Amino acid sequence: xxxxxxxxxxxxxxxxxxxxxxxxxxxxxxxxxxxxxxxxxxxxxxxxxxxxxxxxxxxxxxxxxxxxxxxxxxxxxxxxxxxxxxxxxxxxxxxxxxxxxxxxxxxxxxxxxxxxxxxxxxxxxxxxxxxxxxxxxxxxxxxxxxxxxxxxxxxxxxxxxxxxxxxxxxxxxxxxxxxxxxxxxxxxxxxxxxxxxxxxxxxxxxxxxxxxxxxxxxxxxxxxxxxxxxxxxxxxxxxxxxxxxxxxxxxxxxxxxxxxxxxxxxxxxxxxxxxxxxxxxxxxxxxxxxxxxxxxxxxxxxxxxxxxxxxxxxxxxxxxxxxxxxxxxxxxxxxxxxxxxxxxxxxxxxxxxxxxxxxxxxxxxxxxxxxxxxxxxxxxxxxxxxxxxxxxxxxxxxxxxxxxxxxxxxxxxxxxxxxxxxxxxxxxxxxxxxxxxxxxxxxxxxxxxxxxxxxxx
Amino acid sequence: xxxxxxxxxxxxxxxxxxxxxxxxxxxxxxxxxxxxxxxxxxxxxxxxxxxxxxxxxxxxxxxxxxxxxxxxxxxxxxxxxxxxxxxxxxxxx
Numbered sequence: 001x002x003x004x005x006x007x008x009x010x011x012x013x014x015x016x017x018x019x020x021x022x023x024x025x026x027x028x029x030x031x032x033x034x035x036x037x038x039x040x041x042x043x044x045x046x047x048x049x050x051x052x053x054x055x056x057x058x059x060x061x062x063x064x065x066x067x068x069x070x071x072x073x074x075x076x077x078x079x080x081x082x083x084x085x086x087x088x089x090x091x092x093x094x095x096x097x098x099x100x101x102x103x104x105x106x107x108x109x110x111x112x113x114x115x116x117x118x119x120x121x122x123x124x125x126x127x128x129x130x131x132x133x134x135x136x137x138x139x140x141x142x143x144x145x146x147x148x149x150x151x152x153x154x155x156x157x158x159x160x161x162x163x164x165x166x167x168x169x170x171x172x173x174x175x176x177x178x179x180x181x182x183x184x185x186x187x188x189x190x191x192x193x194x195x196x197x198x199x200x201x202x203x204x205x206x207x208x209x210x211x212x213x214x215x216x217x218x219x220x221x222x223x224x225x226x227x228x229x230x231x232x233x234x235x236x237x238x239x240x241x242x243x244x245x246x247x248x249x250x251x252x253x254x255x256x257x258x259x260x261x262x263x264x265x266x267x268x269x270x271x272x273x274x275x276x277x278x279x280x281x282x283x284x285x286x287x288x289x290x291x292x293x294x295x296x297x298x299x300x301x302x303x304x305x306x307x308x309x310x311x312x313x314x315x316x317x318x319x320x321x322x323x324x325x326x327x328x329x330x331x332x333x334x335x336x337x338x339x340x341x342x343x344x345x346x347x348x349x350x351x352x353x354x355x356x357x358x359x360x361x362x363x364x365x366x367x368x369x370x371x372x373x374x375x376x377x378x379x380x381x382x383x384x385x386x387x388x389x390x391x392x393x394x395x396x397x398x399x400x401x402x403x404x405x406x407x408x409x410x411x412x413x414x415x416x417x418x419x420x421x422x423x424x425x426x427x428x429x430x431x432x433x434x435x436x437x438x439x440x441x442x443x444x445x446x447x448x449x450x451x452x453x454x455x456x457x
Numbered sequence: 458x459x460x461x462x463x464x465x466x467x468x469x470x471x472x473x474x475x476x477x478x479x480x481x482x483x484x485x486x487x488x489x490x491x492x493x494x495x496x497x498x499x500x501x502x503x504x505x506x507x508x509x510x511x512x513x514x515x516x517x518x519x520x521x522x523x524x525x526x527x528x529x530x531x532x533x534x535x536x537x538x539x540x541x542x543x544x545x546x547x548x549x550x
Contacts, residue, residue: 024510050512054500055466055500057511057542057544212544216464232544314523315521
């Protein structure tokens with residue numbers, strides 16, 4: 001068998017970059033091009049995600065010396081809210097003329113839920129309030145901007161749910177048609193959400209991983225702009241904006257710990273990239289940050305590898321969890337997430353669905369934030385990492401709430417077992433007559449008493 | 458003999474063919490035969506250690522071979538092997 005071995009040493013890589021940089025840079029100022037993570041080969045910007053030389057993944061690389069010379073805190077602070085305030089660190093030439101208002105979500109003190117978790121300084125990055133109610137608006141905004149400049153007429157995605165709505169809305173906003181591929185058993189609210197924006201929803205009788213494989217083939221054959229396939233290098237860069245915002249909102253500094261839900265693993269690693277870039281371009285002081293990931297117990301390939309001390313991530317064939325948004329059995333960036341977590345002294349936690357539902361309820365009841373299932377997983381991961389000592393009581397911790405609970409309305413009830421009170425089961429009591437007597441009788445009966453404060457786990 | 462579906466990024470190595478037929482009774486044998494027939498595929502499909510490149514996913518019909526017996530998975534003449542990139546893009550710099 002004949003193989004061509006590519007020298008992956010830094011010197012060889014830099015040589016390749018130097019040789020090919022001029023052509024790529026000509027394509028787009030600050031952006032050097034697409035660089036292969038595996039062999040370091042540089043390609044010109046384009047709707048491409050696989051290295052033609054070694055099949056490795058491509059990602060956007062920048063001219064950091066130029067950015068360092070140009071970027072300033074004051075310049076960023078003077079710009080309007082939204083992801084484009086970090087333009088220099090995003091793979092677009094200029095903010096797009098059309099698109100949704102995405103990003104600049106609040107970083108809130110989570111002192112009440114923090115007390116329950118045993119974390120004194122807990123911040124909640126509330127990304128439940130983006131235009132389509134999840135952080136996916138960030139990644140899609142970057143991919144959609146690129147789809148327009150590349151001249152595509154169709155925006156598409158392989159989705160576990162949130163991405164479908166984000167892609168559909170972004171396509172509507174920029175004037176592209178949309179095809180979104182989802183597992184047929186996806187929560188109805190998410191399917192309805194995508195349909196509302198006029199997208200064609202392609203329901204696949206299979207798992208996310210199976211429809212993702214299909215989308216790889218469709219992207220190649222149909223020539224559509226799949227945000228998380230052939231536009232993935234650009235799409236993934238959008239995740240950095242969460243990390244950039246966290247640093248700016250903390251007063252241009254980094255926290256001790258960031259806790260992130262893990263599906264493909266790209267969000268966690270891109271926040272790591274954002275922090276490194278901020279240090280490199282001189283916007284924040286370097287500081288060790290531990291990365292903690294959270295996965296649902298019923299689909300936790302990265303957490304399993306972490307727990308086993310393995311570097312190999314064994315795919316989960318049939319995910320079994322209420323956390324549909326994280327149900328990726330074969331996570332594309334899992335190995336990189338694992339590498340980052342280990343290098344920083346963090347962990348990847350596996351969270352049971354009952355625990356997830358319990359933290360959704362507690363978060364809503366203590367902070368007024370209604371998160372979808374991934375948010376419950378994030379808080380469950382905080383709890384587990386606090387218990388194991390990865391998070392210390394005085395650490396400054398940022399927990400990411402990446403989606404809105406209105407998308408997974410049934411999840412908050414999962415695991416409630418008290419059969420004696422309908423209020424404890426679903427929060428609803430039987431209707432009463434519109435009279436004061438009836439109300440006082442109802443009040444005295446106590447049927448409205450809700451479940452106790454404890455988290456079911 | 459079984460069919461192997463070739464993704465566009467690899468078609469230069471197969472003379473533009475979308476699907477080729479190569480001999481082999483296991484996934485490993487089919488891949489070895491594929492690389493023997495189209496040597497330029499070696500750099501993309503085969504790791505320096507001789508195993509499958511970690512950035513390559515191989516499916517037997519619709520099933521990831523990691524859910525089967527990987528390279529030892531038996532292949533029937535009516536089967537189709539699909540080669541696809543294992544997407545990733547979230548690595549550190």
